Amino acid sequence: MELLVQVAQFIFFKVCDLSAKQEFIDAAKSGKILARQCKKCNDVNLATVYFCRKCGNNQFENIFIDGTGHIETFTIITVPPTGFEKYVPYAWVIMKLNDSKLRISGFMSNVSKPNEIPIGTEVQIYGFDERGVLIKKSKLCY
């Protein structure tokens, strides 16, 4: 019986482990960032975190944050890692979310010059694929 409980716990934690990243990916695909809000101190942590960095508590509530924000910094990559040759040049961006203190980094396609996406540019998350989190300029910019 004890063994069964251990096996069940093992499977449960395995499933949890897998689902944190998968849920994050699913949320990004619908333009949202999945985060964990600490039930004790309300600090907001990334979805892949297991203990709160502020208070050490491990009880969280999943929250979905709107994936809009602005560019905090970025680079345009011309010498890419394997697999990204066909996307060159592209931008890798760190954005600050509007509705949270969290920052999210991700991939932005078809950017060739820094003045196309100056720091502060309003952007939004719109997907997730083999290039990780996908970011684009917010429609309001056009």
Added chain:
Amino acid sequence: MQIFDVETVCVLGAGSTKYGKLDDSISDIAVKSSVSAIESANIKPQEIEAGYISNVFGIADKQVHLGPVIMSNLGISEKPSLSIESACGSGSVSLREAFANVAAGFYNAVLVTGVEKVTQTGTEWTTTYFSYCSDFFYEGQAGASFPGLFASMARAYLNEYDATEEDFASVAVKNHNNGLLNPKAHLRKKITIEDVMNSPVVASPLKLYDCCPFSDGASSVILCNEKFAKSHTKDYIKIIGSGRGGSPAALQGRDHMTTIPSTKLAAQSAYKMAGISPKDVDFAEVHDCFTIAEIVDSEDLGFFNKGEAINAIRNKETELRGSIPINPSGGLKSKGHPIGATGVGQAVETFDQLTGNAGERTIKNANIGLTHNFGATGASCAVHIFQSV
């Protein structure tokens, strides 16, 4: 923090292979460097009680588990050894573990060897494998190369402070000038600001000459307690401070893009142990994997206030004859960056400087030297402070 000063830890000997594109195998390079440190310390290999080996991509040259191979070729196969991987910071992390064990009295004398052999693999392999040192789910997977991660810091720095891309370039020019005086440096070539500005963009705003090269090479030191050092009639230096720190593995987890938290933590801890402040440091070997990194490092280490490293560079304060010479060896930029060896190589340079054996690049009247080395974008960091005897 607890200060492990049971034993005073000394560096009794130091040696390096040349850094660059080397033909020898990874184990041959590591053994050669180890032998040069043993000869420098003027000890018998049998006096070494343990080996601390730092390496990241041994798999690229078909040899992991390097410790026993090195110890066997030194004729001391019975001595324990281990390998330490902490990305580009492996060498200093290994030095720290060796330091802690000698300080705690476990060993009288140990060998610390860092080694890397990757140039046979080509730029694409190295760029890709190095990206595995990032927080891959959030960074490498999204196409962030290492130059790209530091380029993001560089862009933020340009936005926040009165700095230009030419200022970044001048760091490369300075380090190449120093490297010209270092016979073991990888890129021994004088360059100009224009050379840097005209080199191809790798990840804007960083250009090829803002980046350190991929290098092969090995560096070794012999650490021992002071009783052991005194029983050998030979120059030695003391490690008076050792500190470590960590940062969020991904840049997105950090509150500021122009500072590296682990550097600050490691430095505070090392300064406290040494009982000194940044102004007491006579020279420093810092982690300049990219020009922007040296600028950020020199501020995080407390040599300059935030945003003021640029003025110091313009005033030539960090040059070899300046008030606080930075990277007299040529740094990662010119001396080269065999990632598992770099942290140990900085200790070799410091030993050579403080024992007056750095040739033309010797800094006169230097008494205290600092080394700073980190892994990836500074997710892990170690700082050491050395003093001449």
